[in-house]
Amino acid sequence: MSFRVLVVGGYGNFGFIVCxxxxxxxxxxxxxxxxxAARLHKLAGQFPLQTWCGDAQGAGxxxxxxxxxxxxxxxxxxxxxxxxxxxxxxxxEAGVHYCDLADCxxxxxxxxxxxxxxxxxxxAVLSGCSSVPSLSAALLDxxxxxxxxxxxxxHGISSSSKMPxxxxxxxxxxxxxxxxxxxxxxxxxxxxxxLGLQRRHLAGLxxxxxxxxxxxxxxxxxxxxxxxELVFKAGPGLMPGALANALLAQxxxxxxxxDPQPWARRLxxxxxxxxxFGNGLSALYIEAHGVDHNxxxxxxxxxxxxxxxxxxxIPSCASVALARKLANGYRPAAxxxxxxxEISVAEYLAAIDAPNDIRLSVQYQGPA
Numbered sequence: 474m475s476f477r478v479l480v481v482g483g484y485g486n487f488g489f490i491v492c493x494x495x496x497x498x499x500x501x502x503x504x505x506x507x508x509x510a511a512r513l514h515k516l517a518g519q520f521p522l523q524t525w526c527g528d529a530q531g532a533g534x535x536x537x538x539x540x541x542x543x544x545x546x547x548x549x550x551x552x553x554x555x556x557x558x559x560x561x562x563x564x565x566e567a568g569v570h571y572c573d574l575a576d577c578x579x580x581x582x583x584x585x586x587x588x589x590x591x592x593x594x595x596x597a598v599l600s601g602c603s604s605v606p607s608l609s610a611a612l613l614d615x616x617x618x619x620x621x622x623x624x625x626x627x628h629g630i631s632s633s634s635k636m637p638x639x640x641x642x643x644x645x646x647x648x649x650x651x652x653x654x655x656x657x658x659x660x661x662x663x664x665x666x667x668l669g670l671q672r673r674h675l676a677g678l679x680x681x682x683x684x685x686x687x688x689x690x691x692x693x694x695x696x697x698x699x700x701x702e703l704v705f706k707a708g709p710g711l712m713p714g715a716l717a718n719a720l721l722a723q724x725x726x727x728x729x730x731x732d733p734q735p736w737a738r739r740l741x742x743x744x745x746x747x748x749x750f751g752n753g754l755s756a757l758y759i760e761a762h763g764v765d766h767n768x769x770x771x772x773x774x775x776x777x778x779x780x781x782x783x784x785x786x787i788p789s790c791a792s793v794a795l796a797r798k799l800a801n802g803y804r805p806a807a808x809x810x811x812x813x814x815e816i817s818v819a820e821y822l823a824a825i826d827a828p829n830d831i832r833l834s835v836q837y838q839g840p841a
Contacts, residue, residue: 488507494790529560544570582693631678772838
């Protein structure tokens, strides 16, 4: 029997990419779920898949999973900020493996509240199966052996000018101007979200504007790598977008705006209108500082660059890699946790399958 995968939000921005990659994949029978029957019908006309129309957070989802004999649910239906764990809970009830594309810090790092239930059901519940923390940790893990100690990790994402879905924008701008915790001198350090603007030169992209963004890594990487300094920044491909986000954050910080959601919708429309001015390039970068095994300074620079608007493939394809791996017989340990140690960089890149548009660069400054 084929390995059955159901994508919640299959007609959404990231869900569509997941469906495109998994449709017709060897050994996988694909299903898409959503509440809009017309959009599901259109999706089924584009890819060889079956559909289930309904609310994945509603009472009937667990029974639907049992009837369809689903093996893995991929939850792409954000925003995840403030979302309950209802989809994951129903997967546990149905005895189905679960992963999601969340990059919301509280959602990903709080998933362990379901750990005992998931273990009892014998299923894996993996949150943050995305650029962060899955890929960021996988990239660091491949090179951490060169360090005897990692002191500082600064990483981030500079997107292309192509706008993600409105739900994504509403989610990430929800904490604009609000304090988010990074790490300084080994202690939590509050910085304002979408402020702290910084110009950073990224190879092949030129100068990009970045700001403070909240991600699960800020909780995970201190314990995982021992780093006393943790910084994460992100920004849109065009400078006006970065400045607009910063203005929104500053206005909220000053009490001039209470609810950023209407402004997120306006910024989404503005960004969409400006897409044609971009160059289609995006990147995830990681810079780690520490010492090698001879106690000499060592710096690691990693950059994963995506051309021709392939940037959205990167957060989408962690789940694709996981689904293919499970279909080939891999069985993750039961339990609920952030999605770490499940997917290698090679598996990730193979899932994206765009060698002409995705380039990985790794450089050391120091004895390594």
